[in-house]
Amino acid sequence: MDKKKKSTLMTPDPYHIPGYCGYCPQFKYQIGETFGQTTSTLLTSPIETVASSGKPVLAEIEAEKPRKFDDRRDVIATRTFSLGDQKLTDKMVPGYTGYIPKSEHYFGNSYAETSRSAIASFQKDQVGHHKKTTDLRTIADLQQGKQVLPGLMSESTRVASKYKVPLKPIGVPQQYYSKKAMQHSLSPFALSNGDPKKFLMSGYTGFVPLYRGCMGLGFPALTNKALCEFTDETTRLKSIENQPVVVRRPKVKPVKISTIYEMKPGTGLVPHYTGHVPGEKFRYGMTFGYSTQHAQHALKT
Numbered sequence: 001m002d003k004k005k006k007s008t009l010m011t012p013d014p015y016h017i018p019g020y021c022g023y024c025p026q027f028k029y030q031i032g033e034t035f036g037q038t039t040s041t042l043l044t045s046p047i048e049t050v051a052s053s054g055k056p057v058l059a060e061i062e063a064e065k066p067r068k069f070d071d072r073r074d075v076i077a078t079r080t081f082s083l084g085d086q087k088l089t090d091k092m093v094p095g096y097t098g099y100i101p102k103s104e105h106y107f108g109n110s111y112a113e114t115s116r117s118a119i120a121s122f123q124k125d126q127v128g129h130h131k132k133t134t135d136l137r138t139i140a141d142l143q144q145g146k147q148v149l150p151g152l153m154s155e156s157t158r159v160a161s162k163y164k165v166p167l168k169p170i171g172v173p174q175q176y177y178s179k180k181a182m183q184h185s186l187s188p189f190a191l192s193n194g195d196p197k198k199f200l201m202s203g204y205t206g207f208v209p210l211y212r213g214c215m216g217l218g219f220p221a222l223t224n225k226a227l228c229e230f231t232d233e234t235t236r237l238k239s240i241e242n243q244p245v246v247v248r249r250p251k252v253k254p255v256k257i258s259t260i261y262e263m264k265p266g267t268g269l270v271p272h273y274t275g276h277v278p279g280e281k282f283r284y285g286m287t288f289g290y291s292t293q294h295a296q297h298a299l300k301t
Contacts, residue, residue: 011034011036011037011040012040012044013040014040014043014044015036015037015039015040015043016035016036016039016043017035017036018035018036020035020039024039024042024043025042025050025051025052026042026050026051026052027039027042030042071120072090072116072117072119072120073090073116075120075123075124076088076089076090076116076119076120076123077090078123079119079123079126088100088119089119090116090119090120091112092111092112092115092116092119093112094111094112096115100115100118100119101118101119101122102118102121102122102125103115103118105118105121106118134152135152135154135156135157138152138153138157139157142157188200188223188227189227189230189231192231193228193231193232198224198227198228199220199221199223199224199227200219200220200223200227201219201220202218202219202220204219204223208223208226208227209226209227209230210226210229210230210233211223211226213226214226267289267293268287268288268289268290268291268292268293268295269288269289269292270289271288271289273288273292277291277292277295278295279295280292280295283295
């Protein structure tokens, strides 16, 4: 039997019935027709005329795929068990102002989900770093011939070489020196006097020993001269640092000093003598020579 034709008075499929609250592309720009006619036209129009997704139903109607096993809580639980009571848990409350490691790499979820993912990822990194450290110590013990517990052995800790380190030296060990390696710059104070770099660049504002006694040259030449003198003086002082101190003083001959009153017996001082004569101001009526003669006798008594 032929399929019964639908009446032309009915709205052709597909269309939305009145009361539909979902989204219909460009519906708000259509006027003059019923809800069914408008939605039918929009759903059947090509993509070039109506900007739509090309799917009659935007939501997925297939069965929900099984979610992956969520081990975040178990990972965080091991962290709590190993570290004891601590603030970073699997149930972080919004409003916590402390730092949550790696939380800046997660977004688009609630605070609890973001914190849970960040803490679990941080704990996995910590476990990985701890395992690498343990493997490195195990490899060092194996290469030194030490006994290692079977639980520490793994594919990453097996020795791939037949040689063990440290290797025994064959010849006399010599210090390796590379001419291309970057050398540490020495201070001009520590360089020898013959070194061409023993000077200070112009603009140096620090102290330069023995610099004030040099003049008439440029700053590099002056500093070179001052530093060379400073090095020589420092070397000289170091050479005599442990030597005994010997003081050599010339002998001084005693000088015979005669007193001013040493005169011949029976004589006095010459007139116009301006020195001091004891008791002279209390004597009068005599000549200066006779008076000073009596002063000499008074001193002797």
